[in-house]
Amino acid sequence: LLTEKINSTEVTSQEVNIMQYHIITVGSELTLGLAINTNAPFIAKRLGQEGYSCTCQISVPDNIPLISKAIRDSLSVSDGVIITGGLGPTADDVTREGICEASGRKLVYQPWLAEIIKERYGQRSTPLPDITFRQAYLPEGAKAIIPTIGSAPGTILESDGKFIISLPGVPREMTEMIEKEVVPWLKSKYRMSEAFKVRVLRTTARTEASLQEQIDDIMKSLDNVSVGILAYPGEIQLQLLAKGPSEEIALEIIKDAEKRFVERLGNIVFGFDDQTLEEVVGMLLRKNNLSIAVAESCTGGLTAKKITDIPGSSDYFLGGIVTYSDDAKRALLNVSRQTLQRHGAVSAATALAMAYGVREKFGSEIGLGITGIAGPTGGSPEKPVGLVYIGLSDGTTSYTNRYVFFGSREIIRLKSSSAALDMARYFILENFEQDRGDAS
Amino acid sequence: LLTEKINSTEVTSQEVNIMQYHIITVGSELTLGLAINTNAPFIAKRLGQEGYSCTCQISVPDNIPLISKAIRDSLSVSDGVIITGGLGPTADDVTREGICEASGRKLVYQPWLAEIIKERYGQRSTPLPDITFRQAYLPEGAKAIIPTIGSAPGTILESDGKFIISLPGVPREMTEMIEKEVVPWLKSKYRMSEAFKVRVLRTTARTEASLQEQIDDIMKSLDNVSVGILAYPGEIQLQLLAKGPSEEIALEIIKDAEKRFVERLGNIVFGFDDQTLEEVVGMLLRKNNLSIAVAESCTGGLTAKKITDIPGSSDYFLGGIVTYSDDAKRALLNVSRQTLQRHGAVSAATALAMAYGVREKFGSEIGLGITGIAGPTGGSPEKPVGLVYIGLSDGTTSYTNRYVFFGSREIIRLKSSSAALDMARYFILENFEQDRGDAS
Numbered sequence: 001l002l003t004e005k006i007n008s009t010e011v012t013s014q015e016v017n018i019m020q021y022h023i024i025t026v027g028s029e030l031t032l033g034l035a036i037n038t039n040a041p042f043i044a045k046r047l048g049q050e051g052y053s054c055t056c057q058i059s060v061p062d063n064i065p066l067i068s069k070a071i072r073d074s075l076s077v078s079d080g081v082i083i084t085g086g087l088g089p090t091a092d093d094v095t096r097e098g099i100c101e102a103s104g105r106k107l108v109y110q111p112w113l114a115e116i117i118k119e120r121y122g123q124r125s126t127p128l129p130d131i132t133f134r135q136a137y138l139p140e141g142a143k144a145i146i147p148t149i150g151s152a153p154g155t156i157l158e159s160d161g162k163f164i165i166s167l168p169g170v171p172r173e174m175t176e177m178i179e180k181e182v183v184p185w186l187k188s189k190y191r192m193s194e195a196f197k198v199r200v201l202r203t204t205a206r207t208e209a210s211l212q213e214q215i216d217d218i219m220k221s222l223d224n225v226s227v228g229i230l231a232y233p234g235e236i237q238l239q240l241l242a243k244g245p246s247e248e249i250a251l252e253i254i255k256d257a258e259k260r261f262v263e264r265l266g267n268i269v270f271g272f273d274d275q276t277l278e279e280v281v282g283m284l285l286r287k288n289n290l291s292i293a294v295a296e297s298c299t300g301g302l303t304a305k306k307i308t309d310i311p312g313s314s315d316y317f318l319g320g321i322v323t324y325s326d327d328a329k330r331a332l333l334n335v336s337r338q339t340l341q342r343h344g345a346v347s348a349a350t351a352l353a354m355a356y357g358v359r360e361k362f363g364s365e366i367g368l369g370i371t372g373i374a375g376p377t378g379g380s381p382e383k384p385v386g387l388v389y390i391g392l393s394d395g396t397t398s399y400t401n402r403y404v405f406f407g408s409r410e411i412i413r414l415k416s417s418s419a420a421l422d423m424a425r426y427f428i429l430e431n432f433e434q435d436r437g438d439a440s
Numbered sequence: 441l442l443t444e445k446i447n448s449t450e451v452t453s454q455e456v457n458i459m460q461y462h463i464i465t466v467g468s469e470l471t472l473g474l475a476i477n478t479n480a481p482f483i484a485k486r487l488g489q490e491g492y493s494c495t496c497q498i499s500v501p502d503n504i505p506l507i508s509k510a511i512r513d514s515l516s517v518s519d520g521v522i523i524t525g526g527l528g529p530t531a532d533d534v535t536r537e538g539i540c541e542a543s544g545r546k547l548v549y550q551p552w553l554a555e556i557i558k559e560r561y562g563q564r565s566t567p568l569p570d571i572t573f574r575q576a577y578l579p580e581g582a583k584a585i586i587p588t589i590g591s592a593p594g595t596i597l598e599s600d601g602k603f604i605i606s607l608p609g610v611p612r613e614m615t616e617m618i619e620k621e622v623v624p625w626l627k628s629k630y631r632m633s634e635a636f637k638v639r640v641l642r643t644t645a646r647t648e649a650s651l652q653e654q655i656d657d658i659m660k661s662l663d664n665v666s667v668g669i670l671a672y673p674g675e676i677q678l679q680l681l682a683k684g685p686s687e688e689i690a691l692e693i694i695k696d697a698e699k700r701f702v703e704r705l706g707n708i709v710f711g712f713d714d715q716t717l718e719e720v721v722g723m724l725l726r727k728n729n730l731s732i733a734v735a736e737s738c739t740g741g742l743t744a745k746k747i748t749d750i751p752g753s754s755d756y757f758l759g760g761i762v763t764y765s766d767d768a769k770r771a772l773l774n775v776s777r778q779t780l781q782r783h784g785a786v787s788a789a790t791a792l793a794m795a796y797g798v799r800e801k802f803g804s805e806i807g808l809g810i811t812g813i814a815g816p817t818g819g820s821p822e823k824p825v826g827l828v829y830i831g832l833s834d835g836t837t838s839y840t841n842r843y844v845f846f847g848s849r850e851i852i853r854l855k856s857s858s859a860a861l862d863m864a865r866y867f868i869l870e871n872f873e874q875d876r877g878d879a880s
Contacts, residue, residue: 028666028668028681029668029670029679030481030484030497031484031494031495031496031497032484032485032488032494032638032679032681033480033481033482033483033484033485033486033488033494034481034485034638034640034668034670034677034679035481035670036476036477036478036481037476037477037480037481038476040473040477040499041470041473041474041475041476041477042473043473044470044471044472044473045472045473045474046473048472048473054471054472054473055471055500055501055506056471056498056499056500056506056510057470057471057498057499058496058497058498058499059480059496059497059498060495060496061495066495066496069517070496073513077509092668172847198472198474200474226468228468228469228474228532230469230474230475237474239469239472239474241468241472296741299745299748300744300745300747300748300749300753300757300760301736301741301742301743301744301745301747301748301760301762302741302745302748303741304740304741304744304745304762305739305740305741305742305744305745307740307741308739308740308741308742308762308764309740309849309850309853311815311816311817311849312817313740313764314764314765317740317764318764318765318768319761319762319763319764319765319768319772320740320741320760320761320762321759321760321761321762321772322741322744322748322759322760322761322762323759324748324753324754324757324758324759325754325758325759327803328758328759328802331801332759332761332772332801332802361771361772362768362772363767375751376751377751377752407612408612409749409751410749413749
């Protein structure tokens, strides 16, 4: 245990090669495994764009000594910590106390903060419980970040040349404070002499190994760019991290690496950074004035859900039909009794008939049909769990693909809907786009 | 920095009050914020069921000194660490080296492991790249956990009375090793003299505050049970953690607390632990021999997707129709032109007409209709973003509810689909179930 007291001195603006910090997420729901931590990745990614390097993420329970120890340990090997969570009004919100214990400071009541809290809860008729005003206490010497939503103020504390930044755990409140207060404050304190750029290339390669094989020589020839390959259901990502003496040079380095990878990989690169497959498909549909409708069996609405995740998708998405029985496929999608009897519900013919039917029903340019066996039951030796057929119809031409996906029900469904979206993407690229550069 | 060398001595089976461990997740994709950590919550939750207490979760990049430091720091304040990730064959997989640096051991080549790796890749025609055999090295003295899927062995190492357990980062491989090897090994080493039980009560309460108000007196009166209240989109959870001198007594304590909360809260408690709302609705439909179909506008397939997340849902889910335009609502759901003109697409009348229409189309007992404005655009002063109507029809009786949800497009859609499922749940509870105890 570190025991030296951390003294308060001002950090002044400095040019640095590297700024390394830790993220501490506070909450027993995290250490009990009852919640997924999305705050740490958001902060790491956002500050990574500024060149700040997160070297450790720590989750601790709502416990003053454990919070305090995490802060002190982190400060002993980094330039500062960003803490989220534990700033609410209830008794188990003890991040304030943890910061004070770690920095040897006292909590000080701030009457002006109490006024803000009263105002924020102003519309209530009942008097505020005393406990609410725990949020009006700040560690001595801390700068408050006034919340525009919620009632928990964030704080920025400078202590012995290090920073301790504390933010609410509610994602909306946290992200707003990061953007409006934390990033500007850090930029005023740490001017980076070395710049970092992150770029994610998103592909529909089948496996990590097949992707690596295609680009191994490029990966080995790159200076100042580290490359990670990561697999997600229906997607393989190439994550590039470039380093340079300035923003411009780092950007040039990463752009050059990106160009080489994209030239090599061609159309399997569907997008960059936060772009999802459904966003790219939506963009291509919009650009080419096309509309789409989807008929789903095993994916049960997931494909329609993904397409409509995108704001404004009503401009090109006309609708979807989920049919879970042969009767429904016949009645709602006009799949013929003959097709179902001769080929079965899980077949190329049925997938195509579904695509054709849903296109007719909604009057869209493109119809997609997805049928398969998501499992865990329902498979047979001839038609195993994971067998999926996808059909696409534009009224004149028909396309079908057969897949055998491996994994849980959830993963088979995710892969199936990605494969359907990717089929629509290739259809548009090949029939409506002159060069794929337009898709990026 | 801890510098004392950790010596190798055997841990023998012992009765303990508490076993505290840390989870270390290794991967630069985590510290760069490019991936969400689902391994740590899985492990914490699973081992929590055995009474083992995760007091810290740490994520570090693929970096030997940082991995080693995290291990040594963790061992200095805990009984052991469980590490995931960084066991693959590529050069950036350095968890093996990190463990050796932390424990002062060497990596030793295991010919029998090399054989297993060769066998696993046996079907390939090309010879295996040398790099694959990095996975055949183990820290000196470590017990190997042979993978049944994948090629990365896990390891259990005992060092100076502490454990260092290392598992692959691929969730399927990791979860299998936890279940088959890690839990049995830990149970043979640590017999708990105090038992812990976790129970999650899942509710459709509107806000954390409204829930807390209803149960505040019970919360304050409980001994040996700590209670956390956590909000998710469309759901508020009550997380109970009980402590007792034995499994039986801890179970009794938590059952008693659960009973008091359930009696007080009634039907807003929809399920327990991992039970989802769609699972409970599915169970109620199945039990009462009912079928359902859903018509969706703003949720765009999300509700059908949730219902079909559940294996076997084809027994009660007949299908869904997603209509994103007035034309489609008329053509596919028989919503009348008059209804759309007089009340608008976002109205109680349209929601009900959709429910009625989809029920007719699929021939289901229950029809659900969801229409609203998910945003971010499309709102007006009379019909703001977040306004959602849900209709339910059973052919004879009609129900509608109006909601104004707050949040992002994603959150409004999640809340809308949860509200629709909850409406179905209440409908079945009130019309087909004698006492709600059956629903749990």
